[in-house]
Amino acid sequence: MGERGRPKGASGEESRALLLEIAAREFAQNGYHETKISSIVKGASLSQPTFYLYFKNKEAIFEELEHLFRMRIIEYTKQSRLQPMLESTKVKTRITYNLKELLVFLDKNPDLTRIGFYLSTKADEIKAHMVEQIRGNLDFEVNAGYFRKDVDTLMVAECLIGIIERLTFTQLLTKLKEPEEIANDIVDLLLEGMLSKES
Amino acid sequence: MGERGRPKGASGEESRALLLEIAAREFAQNGYHETKISSIVKGASLSQPTFYLYFKNKEAIFEELEHLFRMRIIEYTKQSRLQPMLESTKVKTRITYNLKELLVFLDKNPDLTRIGFYLSTKADEIKAHMVEQIRGNLDFEVNAGYFRKDVDTLMVAECLIGIIERLTFTQLLTKLKEPEEIANDIVDLLLEGMLSKES
Amino acid sequence: MGERGRPKGASGEESRALLLEIAAREFAQNGYHETKISSIVKGASLSQPTFYLYFKNKEAIFEELEHLFRMRIIEYTKQSRLQPMLESTKVKTRITYNLKELLVFLDKNPDLTRIGFYLSTKADEIKAHMVEQIRGNLDFEVNAGYFRKDVDTLMVAECLIGIIERLTFTQLLTKLKEPEEIANDIVDLLLEGMLSKES
Amino acid sequence: MGERGRPKGASGEESRALLLEIAAREFAQNGYHETKISSIVKGASLSQPTFYLYFKNKEAIFEELEHLFRMRIIEYTKQSRLQPMLESTKVKTRITYNLKELLVFLDKNPDLTRIGFYLSTKADEIKAHMVEQIRGNLDFEVNAGYFRKDVDTLMVAECLIGIIERLTFTQLLTKLKEPEEIANDIVDLLLEGMLSKES
DNA sequence: TATGAATGAGTCTTCATTCAT
DNA sequence: TATGAATGAAGACTCATTCAT
Numbered sequence: 001m002g003e004r005g006r007p008k009g010a011s012g013e014e015s016r017a018l019l020l021e022i023a024a025r026e027f028a029q030n031g032y033h034e035t036k037i038s039s040i041v042k043g044a045s046l047s048q049p050t051f052y053l054y055f056k057n058k059e060a061i062f063e064e065l066e067h068l069f070r071m072r073i074i075e076y077t078k079q080s081r082l083q084p085m086l087e088s089t090k091v092k093t094r095i096t097y098n099l100k101e102l103l104v105f106l107d108k109n110p111d112l113t114r115i116g117f118y119l120s121t122k123a124d125e126i127k128a129h130m131v132e133q134i135r136g137n138l139d140f141e142v143n144a145g146y147f148r149k150d151v152d153t154l155m156v157a158e159c160l161i162g163i164i165e166r167l168t169f170t171q172l173l174t175k176l177k178e179p180e181e182i183a184n185d186i187v188d189l190l191l192e193g194m195l196s197k198e199s
Numbered sequence: 200m201g202e203r204g205r206p207k208g209a210s211g212e213e214s215r216a217l218l219l220e221i222a223a224r225e226f227a228q229n230g231y232h233e234t235k236i237s238s239i240v241k242g243a244s245l246s247q248p249t250f251y252l253y254f255k256n257k258e259a260i261f262e263e264l265e266h267l268f269r270m271r272i273i274e275y276t277k278q279s280r281l282q283p284m285l286e287s288t289k290v291k292t293r294i295t296y297n298l299k300e301l302l303v304f305l306d307k308n309p310d311l312t313r314i315g316f317y318l319s320t321k322a323d324e325i326k327a328h329m330v331e332q333i334r335g336n337l338d339f340e341v342n343a344g345y346f347r348k349d350v351d352t353l354m355v356a357e358c359l360i361g362i363i364e365r366l367t368f369t370q371l372l373t374k375l376k377e378p379e380e381i382a383n384d385i386v387d388l389l390l391e392g393m394l395s396k397e398s
Numbered sequence: 399m400g401e402r403g404r405p406k407g408a409s410g411e412e413s414r415a416l417l418l419e420i421a422a423r424e425f426a427q428n429g430y431h432e433t434k435i436s437s438i439v440k441g442a443s444l445s446q447p448t449f450y451l452y453f454k455n456k457e458a459i460f461e462e463l464e465h466l467f468r469m470r471i472i473e474y475t476k477q478s479r480l481q482p483m484l485e486s487t488k489v490k491t492r493i494t495y496n497l498k499e500l501l502v503f504l505d506k507n508p509d510l511t512r513i514g515f516y517l518s519t520k521a522d523e524i525k526a527h528m529v530e531q532i533r534g535n536l537d538f539e540v541n542a543g544y545f546r547k548d549v550d551t552l553m554v555a556e557c558l559i560g561i562i563e564r565l566t567f568t569q570l571l572t573k574l575k576e577p578e579e580i581a582n583d584i585v586d587l588l589l590e591g592m593l594s595k596e597s
Numbered sequence: 598m599g600e601r602g603r604p605k606g607a608s609g610e611e612s613r614a615l616l617l618e619i620a621a622r623e624f625a626q627n628g629y630h631e632t633k634i635s636s637i638v639k640g641a642s643l644s645q646p647t648f649y650l651y652f653k654n655k656e657a658i659f660e661e662l663e664h665l666f667r668m669r670i671i672e673y674t675k676q677s678r679l680q681p682m683l684e685s686t687k688v689k690t691r692i693t694y695n696l697k698e699l700l701v702f703l704d705k706n707p708d709l710t711r712i713g714f715y716l717s718t719k720a721d722e723i724k725a726h727m728v729e730q731i732r733g734n735l736d737f738e739v740n741a742g743y744f745r746k747d748v749d750t751l752m753v754a755e756c757l758i759g760i761i762e763r764l765t766f767t768q769l770l771t772k773l774k775e776p777e778e779i780a781n782d783i784v785d786l787l788l789e790g791m792l793s794k795e796s
Numbered sequence: 797t798a799t800g801a802a803t804g805a806g807t808c809t810t811c812a813t814t815c816a817t
Numbered sequence: 818t819a820t821g822a823a824t825g826a827a828g829a830c831t832c833a834t835t836c837a838t
Contacts, residue, residue: 012822033232037808047824052809128369147393155384156393158369159362166361167354170327185354193392194346194355211797236833246799248835257833410801431630435829445803450830526767545791553782554791556767557760564759565752568725583752591790592744592753609818634812644820646814655812 016054018044020068023061028111032062032119062115069109069116070126076102077133091146096187102164103172103179110173117165127165131157160190215253217243219267222260227310231261231318261314268308268315269325275301276332290345295386301363302371302378309372316364326364330356359389414452416442418466421459426509430460430517460513467507467514468524474500475531489544494585500562501570501577508571515563525563529555558588613651615641617665620658625708629659629716659712666706666713667723673699674730688743693784699761700769700776707770714762724762728754757787 022043026035037058041051055061079098106113116126131154138153163186171177177185221242225234236257240250254260279297305312315325330353337352362385370376376384420441424433435456439449453459478496504511514524529552536551561584569575575583619640623632634655638648652658676695703710713723728751735750760783768774774782 015822036806048808049810049824050822053823058808124368127365131369145395148395151388151393152384155366155370156388158365159385159388162361162363162365163358164361165365166326166357169323170330170357171354185351186358189350189355189358189389189392191392191394193388193390194350195390195392196344196347214797235831247833248800249798251834252797413801434827446829447803447831448801451802456829522766525763543793546789546793549786549791550782553764553768554786556763557783557786560759560761560763561756562759564724564755564762567721568728568755569752583749584756587748587753587756587787587790589790589792590745591786591788592748593788594742594745612818633810645812646820647818649813650818 024111028114065115066120069112077130096183100179100183106168107172127161223310227313264314265319268311276329295382299378299382305367306371326360330360422509426512463513464518467510475528494581498577498581504566505570525559529559621708625711662712663717666709674727693780697776697780703765704769724758728758
């Protein structure tokens, strides 16, 4: 029967996955309320009742997308703790690399990112969680002597999240800059500051 | 009509202002869609038709709030350009002061802030506008030799906006920190960087 | 504006009462599920949203009708207790009269009767309540010597309710018999029994 | 196809019977509309399409249950006509026995009883049919001199059905009383009446 | 200026029912 | 005989918005 029109007997998992994908796109594009079940199923070439075969309701599919983002983002922040005993000269490189990896993930999943960072009512929770992780890392790094002892790690972590969020939406997802460039810029700014060195 | 027969309560302007105020609170608390005209007018002890006496529709009152925020925020960024010929030693103080003033405004208008920074579909425009202003200031300041010549002023401006937004929601509006503290923290971080000075 | 079409400004209470009336008819005729909000409001020449102005939902209006029936029926059973010291010869007359009054009420409110006796999920409760009342009356009457000491008053009360229900639907609401005739028949049967007297 | 490849479980007849049984239970418990095909088939561990292998639709299976009840109940009322030339002293015994038999049947088939007596739109027809039968019996019995000549046999038959219905639901199916007790109570009440004998 | 009363338009959701295998 | 997958049809409910006074 080839590819024409996905016959009735498509695998349930496929339909479900398709719905999730389309839903992510629709939510990201139009927000939660402007996204109608009817347009999700139309996008998936399915009927409305089919939607309810796989998801309890609109909220449920949205929550599943939130959850998906959350699980994946948590992995990234977990991985990003610096190894102890890292050579001082490698610190900057390592941090930049970790940050770049995170940005690559966000870049590859723009719809999920918009949902998890912006649309979700749990966006605050998610970011707060990231802040906690980063702050832990920073505390460790300060202790290890990589950074000034007098920095308020919580504030830095908050700033970093604010920066990541902003640059993700204005530079990354708009394709104005590559993950690596952005990572470099951020790390340079936060580590070195803006003042002229001779000053 | 003088003072004689205002049959039911307030003057027109008062009712209008009240509706704006309540609406701001409701929008800030519950978002655009979750905010019902019915609850706005209930909050203002008025009837639904009265609402339409003062505003064309729900969108219109929201846009008016957006506009209000926008006008006021633009003033602040305009004022914040550093005066030429500033003594080098005063730069940091001056920047911090300007930032603090902005934060004080946001702090005093939490509902508008939430609307203009977060809920409004024009939030991006507003922030982009701020970025432009700040970037102009930074360019000037770099030229004046206050900062490193190699900083990407657009990126710094973007970062600053990201930081302001985040700290506004997590530290300022939650009353965890005072505007001044936050301004100090931000400026210190961005100017000095995190690295230990001896490094 | 005369009577044509009930203008928009009809009193709210009127609309509400009208909806209740039409709803009773629709429920009685078609049952709970077959009755659509749309047909109720059509019957009342109103729109669907108007329905929700006066009732929380379909269940709520049904419950209000149940309640109405219940309140009224309870009055009747309360009134029907025999006065103490009644002359023995008047007992039968008195009982018949009370029963007739109840039947007159049911006859005058056929829709409510169908709802409260048949459609309502609380029909059992309502009838159980009536049984209790009647049983109380019977106990009193047995004590007063009007009836055989060995009758099981609960059973008689149950039988009476069964009879009333059945005859209401088959004889009364179908207009085959008048309340008075039915009351006479019931009382005669229950008091005298079927056996030939000489036996 | 013999016994070889019945791929999934039971023979057709078995599945059909099972569906009927489960359906009766579900209808009796939850009513017609609240009973979903989905829960019937779930109860029978079958799939929805299988249901339509055996029944045209939801209405059809319900009607089949109605029919089943009707056929069986008619038998009982047919049998219950008193034999001519019965000794006068045995009349009461015989009537009681017949009534008891009917009640035993209802007691053994509570789901069908609830369907045929209460849920079915044909419940009225069924009961009307029973009334007719009983009335015929009563006419015969009156003629034979067993009962008062002045009783309205139709009314008595109606009363009896009302009583049977009520006591079935409140005493029999709730297991409060045995069929025999109930039969005795009914017959005693209807034959003897409530009045004290000396009166 | 103010409102009691009413509604058009639209969405979610459910369920009996059917294909294709 | 049996079912995984899918849907047509329909109803409840909500909300912004408008008459008529």
